[in-house]
Amino acid sequence: MFLPIVVGVDGSGTGLRAVDWAADEAAVRGAPLRLVYASLWERYEGGHLTEDLHKPSEEIMAEDIVESAARRARGRRPDVRVSTAVLPEEPEYALVRESQEASLLVTGARGRSSLAAALLGSVSLTVAGHAHCPTVVVRGDLDDRAGAGAGAHGRVVVGVGEKPAGSAAVRFAFEEARRRGVPVEAVRAWRCPAYETTDHPLPAGEPARLHEQQAVEALEEALRDAPAGVESRRRTVEGRTRTVLVDASRDAGLLVVGARRRPGHFGLQLGRVAHGVLHHSACPVVIVPEPG
Known part of the structure; x- marks a missing residue:
């Protein structure tokens, strides 16, 4: 049932x-x-x-x-x-x-x-x-035609967070994409801290390449157990995670973001990223509870 x-x-x-x-x-x-x-x-x-x-x-x-x-x-x-x-x-x-x-x-x-x-x-x-x-x-504008259906509204975008392995948000995104018959785009934002561009002993540009590579590895880990039969795309973008995901939502059908649930915590259990995309996404947003 x-x-x-x-x-x-x-x-x-x-x-x-x-x-x-x-x-x-x-x-x-x-x-x-x-x-x-x-x-x-x-x-x-x-x-x-x-x-x-x-x-x-x-x-x-x-x-x-x-x-x-x-x-x-x-x-x-x-x-x-x-x-x-x-x-x-x-x-x-x-x-x-x-x-x-x-x-x-x-x-x-x-x-x-x-x-x-x-x-x-x-x-x-x-x-x-x-x-x-x-x-x-x-959020965003919806197609009001009765027969439009979920599959008519574009790809599913999922934000890959700090703990990519076994992510409930990623699993949800793939299952939803399978139902809709659309691709999943897994997005990982990265930033190079300002001090690494000036005081870090590595050659110029090397810190940025390292952070980008870490983002690539996070995507690989998040999609390691992705189910067959659903097209997946990987995208790393330099910038603030909230801004990157809001930009990705502009031509998406659904934006999926995880939110950690901390046992015994009674405050609002939303991270800054989830909070930001809920306010500014251009398409519907799914907040998926993740174990703390």
């Missing part, structure tokens, strides 16, 4: 795009879709749903939000089994708990102002930093 793909819905435009993405993904995986609305507030004032339901915003209830999202998902992917839940609690806590019995957790990227709209909503950021399963934050 397949675990469901859980989507946090809130009636916003970005939340509805998350429903579209998740419905397509559920169809590709053959998994059920679970739409969850969680809030301590009784009502939600959402302009997008006001237009859809032809009701004043004050009459839009939680049930209207999830049912509208369910109709949207069923209309887009009639073959996907859809269920809904309305939970009277803070969305961050509800979605993290839901992630314990989910194959994938999906949210939209939503800010609370015109400036924040370009960044990430607090719910999505908190959930990505604590979820027990891979979390997708749907």
